[in-house]
Amino acid sequence: MLLETKGLTKNFGGLTAVSKLDLQVSEGEIVALIGPNGAGKSTVFNLVTGVLHPTAGKVLFNGRDITGQKPHTVAHLGIGRTFQFAYLFADFTVLENLVASCHLYPRSGFWEALINTPSYRHKEARIQTKALEILKFVGLDKVKDELARNLPHGYQKVLGVARALAVNPKLLLLDEPIAGMTREEIYFSLDVFRKIRSQGITILLIEHNMECMDLCDRVIVLNFGHKIAEGSSAEVRQNPEVIQAYFGRKNA
Amino acid sequence: MGGLIGLIVLLFLLPMIIQQQTYYLHVFIIVLIYIIVVSSLRTVALSGQLSVGHAAFMGVGAYFSGVITRELAISPWLAIPLGGLASMLVAVLIGYPFTRVRAIYFSMISLFGGIIIVDLIMVAQKWTGAAGLANIPLLSPINIPGIGNITFLGQKLPYYYCTLILTLVCLFILYRLEHSRVGINWKAIAQSHMVASSVGINEAYYRVLALAVGCFFAGLAGAWYAHYTLVLGTSTFGFLPSIYLVMYMLVGGQKRFAGPIIGTTILVMVPELVRSLKESAPLVLGAIMVIVVFLMPQGIVGLFDQIRVRYRKSNKRKVTESVAGN
């Protein structure tokens, strides 16, 4: 088991965003976390990566308790993530975004950076190579010198995925990776995800889009912070509670 | 690059050009010292933390060095770097809890920090002098083999050259840092602390680091200043001076390394050289600030950049095409 949460709960004042969530993701899987808006999906990501502290419950990664660890530590442990709103380093170029994201591997210290030792220069050269490789992998190498904020929205999201790959992750958390994309961009991205999976990286993603679901081995459905269904995408689509959650509200 | 070398050569030849007029030498020395301080402010600001109390850290270095040289008869050459370290220490101690808060609150709190420091300096009147610190020792003479003894007593020229060398060294270090991985991480944090954390950058560590480095150089410059002016008053390091520092940086342009240098040079030299402006200097400064904010958001260097960008415009459709043709 790569990622596991036990009884994960998050309260904001009077509002319960996530309630006693038990979740498992095994190595090599692509799992989708779906649910109507406000179901608490992004909160789960924030809890796993340490952006938020859980009110109760635990997060285990590779058997190790990482509950409440700082986000940069979580990244170091091998969890990469993207954000719903395509956050990037807006003033950097695409390549610079990646170079900045390769901070962890290989790691440089303050003094060697200041003095510009040969080993430091070597590391930086390796980072440049690695950054270019990742860009090629996700298909953005042709625009490496563009300012990141000039990219169309969809490709900004792909850049986010590239950035997450820079931490050499074992697990990738993708938050609505294809939301707001054009048809073209979606095909592009799904392709990238398949390639990522073939590299042996596990993916947990949040999505609404049904096309994405077909890519997934398993689907977990959240509503009001509770897990209400789990299974293959076909099973879940038939689940009455799920249908209720997504469509029932309109009639409520 | 060639231009830079030419500039440096010019700076070394400057005293001969102005025929060693002591008043002008004095102005240049002050400008050089403040260039270090404002550049160090920019270093702190690289990580997204705009400090409105930076002058106080200059003061820490100044008073620390002034006091230990006066009371403990330590050589100024040793005391000056110690002043920098003292300032750095204070910055880390006071600053550590403050680097945990969001950028806008950091600015508020830096105002505080600046005032607390000045207050503490005044509280320690026993050592720092009720009306200011006086009788600070000069830089002690140095013996350069081949050239002989260089004394600083009553001479501006040695001060000028030593200040110039100090400034160049400090600027070189700051420049190096900014263009190393450390600088990349600082800029990353400034642009998006969420993304930076998600790729493993320890935000707290790098913010404290920026503060420490920036305040070290501010303290260093302050200590140097102390052994040049030989008298200190807390008004030089209070709220208004801190505001001026921010101004110098922003008028010159925060985005580029040369920004603080240009801003400081213009805003310090012009009032000095045009005597009639001196009384209404703050007013003129304020007016300049307003103009810069409304018309030149990136400062003076920004103007140059804008001209350059006109030739490098890019187009979203062009981008999509090149990506799609993959």
Add this chain to the structure above:
Amino acid sequence: MDAQTLASTGISALMLSAIYILMALGFALLLSVMGVLNFAHSALYMVAGYICYEFTVGFGLSGWLSLILTVVVMGAFGVFLERFCFRPFFGDTNRIIVIALALIVILESLMNILVGTAVRKVPDFISGTIKFSGFQVSQQRILVTFIGAAVLIALIILIQNTRRGQQMLAVAQDFVGATLQGINIYRTMAFATVIACALAALAGSLGGAVYYLNPFIGDQMLVKAIEVVILAGIGSISGVFAGGLILGIIDAFLPMVLSGVATDATGLGIVVLILLFRPQGLFGHEA
């Protein structure tokens, strides 16, 4: 401590608290509703003091009329501020800070040139003292406290019971949500700015009646305002009252024990200590 000292110090504490709260509230409003770090707030206090002085001494108007006029004038200035200084740069924090700094410098140096070292003080609205058995207290100080407290209470009622007030709170809490509700953001921000300026104006006029004016008294007040806001905590408007009260009490009673600059430093030190253990302030949310 005899009754007299206790009484006069106590009144001073309340009076200081009132003034601090007036300043801090304005500052906090600008911060939470508009995200503006208005360093120039101190300058507003100072300018208001001088304007009030001009009205009473220069124009010979009654104290009350001058007070109201000053508040109105500064409120109008607030409209100008919001429209031309804050709104165009909304979202660009650094630039707004620069503008605020520029304002301070311009206003302070302008006043310095105009007034210089001339000693000015807004004349008392009421002179004399009230005598109780055992002690007497300055009527002016009591009046200042009263006016301050009354305005604050009125303001709270106003904010909680009018639509404008509710809208302001909404914008402060959740900007995006508020826009989705159809709240006219710009009008709300103008409203907040006007109130903030009016509060500063009131503080400046009242303070100017108690303490002597100089072009730089604003700086002190700014520090106090920020202290209170930080104490109160990020995003907390109600905490401002508690914070202001605490600081007023500290600043009134501490000078009896320590002298001169040490009082300031201690007050600040206490705030720093509180911050170290509770970075989000006494009443704030998670930072």
